[in-house]
Amino acid sequence: MREDRPDARAWPRPQRLFVRVNGTGQDVDVVPETPLLYVLRNDFALNGPKYGCGLGQCGACTVLLDGAAVRSCVLPVKATIGRDVRTLEGLPALWQSSTQGDDAIAAAIDAPMAGVDTEVDGDAGIDPARLHPVQRAFIEEQAAQCGYCLNGMICSTVSLLSRSPDPDDAEIRSALRFNLCRCGCHVEVMRAVKRAAVYLKQAAR
Template sequence: MTITINVNGSGHQVEASPETPLLYVLREDLRLNGPKYGCGLGQCGACTVQIDGKAAFSCVTPIAAIAGRSVVTVEGLAPKGEMNMLQQAFLTEQAAQCGYCIAGMIMRAQALLDEIPQPDEKTIRRHMQPNLCRCGTHMRILRAIRRAAAPNASHLA
């Protein structure tokens, strides 16, 4: 079945059965490497993307649920190859160790900052809770989010 989806601001027609996970289409058909396969159960967050501005696990989202909606991957945050403020904060804080979870972490954090530009610590921690980092860089990840959320964040990088 041909399905039209909007990813990172561009329309794409893909051949997939309606129950195919969005993650598979993103990686295999569109060749986007940001979202990662972690658990396949929506329990780790490595596959996190934004759907209509909300963080979502792409591994458990069927492609049929995407029709008429907007999907953004980490690649869509830097369409001209320049990191956005949050991506720069992750780099500055050295928030990645192995890097496997980072695209999902950034996508979940960006969804938060888009909704609440200056969240408090409790809100950040609660919002980020679904995404796991097995390397243990949680404190650096939290610092990066706080850095990007600072009132003068553009001057911190």
């Protein structure tokens, strides 16, 4: 007896969609319901956002959509059409465009915080001037152990500080409550967010 099989004509078919990521648009042939995370990693070769749970619950896949933190593992790519997607890799360019190469702002960010070691390891090939202040703050506070959650923590922090430049502890915890760190770096993450807030306030003067 022949086994009944689904009609292949009813399967979702790829469509050509124009997706804008990190300031650059690209046509991709994809099923519109495909999670954005797969498109970012497979079509744009952006590995900042990570696959963690696939349910939008751990935050490893977080990206910015028009400045708001969203879970790319459950967001269909069709929902991003006509909108701006920003990943971890695009944060330095976002910062540079906002400061427009202002030397005074760069100097403010480079000014050391009282009693805090702001040295970034040059052996890692990291140029602090090319980083978003939130990225730099997380590196300086060593706010990661395995690093898998780091993408989501940083993107969520960028979103938080864009709407609340001077958050208190409760605001920080609320903003990051869906970003899970299994290594237990929560204290360092809190310090990194506060340091990033200081950097951004210095730059705004």
